[in-house]
Amino acid sequence: GENVEQHPSTLSVQEGDSAVIKCTYSDSASNYFPWYKQELGKGPQLIIDIRSNVGEKKDQRIAVTLNKTAKHFSLHITETQPEDSAVYFCAASTPGTYKYIFGTGTRLKVLA
Amino acid sequence: NAGVTQTPKFQVLKTGQSMTLQCAQDMNHEYMSWYRQDPGMGLRLIHYSVGAGITDQGEVPNGYNVSRSTTEDFPLRLLSAAPSQTSVYFCASRRGQNTEAFFGQGTRLTVV
Numbered sequence: 001g002e003n004v005e006q007h008p009s010t011l012s013v014q015e016g017d018s019a020v021i022k023c024t025y026s027d028s029a030s031n032y033f034p035w036y037k038q039e040l041g042k043g044p045q046l047i048i049d050i051r052s053n054v055g056e057k058k059d060q061r062i063a064v065t066l067n068k069t070a071k072h073f074s075l076h077i078t079e080t081q082p083e084d085s086a087v088y089f090c091a092a093s094t095p096g097t098y099k100y101i102f103g104t105g106t107r108l109k110v111l112a
Numbered sequence: 113n114a115g116v117t118q119t120p121k122f123q124v125l126k127t128g129q130s131m132t133l134q135c136a137q138d139m140n141h142e143y144m145s146w147y148r149q150d151p152g153m154g155l156r157l158i159h160y161s162v163g164a165g166i167t168d169q170g171e172v173p174n175g176y177n178v179s180r181s182t183t184e185d186f187p188l189r190l191l192s193a194a195p196s197q198t199s200v201y202f203c204a205s206r207r208g209q210n211t212e213a214f215f216g217q218g219t220r221l222t223v224v
Contacts, residue, residue: 006154009152031210032209032210034212034213036213036215041217041218042217042218043116043202043204043215043216043217043218044155044202044213044215045215046212046213049212051210089154089155093209093210095209098143098160098162098168098209099145099157099160099170100145100157100213101157101171102147102154102155102156103154104152104153104154105154105155
């Protein structure tokens with residue numbers, strides 16, 4: 001079945017530095033790749049998503065890149081702030097399956 | 113709009129007991145899903161529904177039942193609780209395929 005691998009599982013950066021989280025998917029037919037942020041005690045919330053017909057998407061300090069050939073996509077956070085500390089999940093969706101398959105999560109700590 | 117509402121927030125069960133986790137959404141979304149979140153394993157799909165009267169199994173369906181009699185509600189039933197079902201459970205809804213999923217606040221379930 002479809003699988004999504006996510007690395008690293010934990011990431012610590014200094015405030016102001018950049019953070020990169022990488023995911024690899026197994027199903028080459030996957031065409032939608034959302035990223036979710038989960039703060040302590042809350043449900044995940046969408047922060048950015050990308051579709052397979054786009055190679056990169058930016059929203060202020062957050063960007064996502066997609067490499068369809070290699071079947072991987074990455075989340076980039078620039079100028080990190082303490083409020084970026086959270087668990088981040090990538091996911092992939094394949095047409096006709098109605099399911100989002102999530103990665104195992106990355107706990108990001110931004111050190112002040 | 114309340115979004116996705118889950119009840120209860122916390123629950124302790126004894127092995128063998130049954131219970132129902134409630135999920136309701138007020139966004140008229142067709143797609144609803146149940147996930148469990150365990151340390152190091154990300155979000156795993158239990159059951160999902162693409163509309164009233166339609167349900168299907170996800171990655172880890174054993175020990176759980178669902179029904180979807182209305183668009184708004186998608187309850188998850190634990191038939192005979194086991195310690196392996198100790199987890200945090202999230203309900204999510206979305207408008208359709210490849211759209212933002214909205215998550216509830218989660219139910220922390222402990223089975224002793």
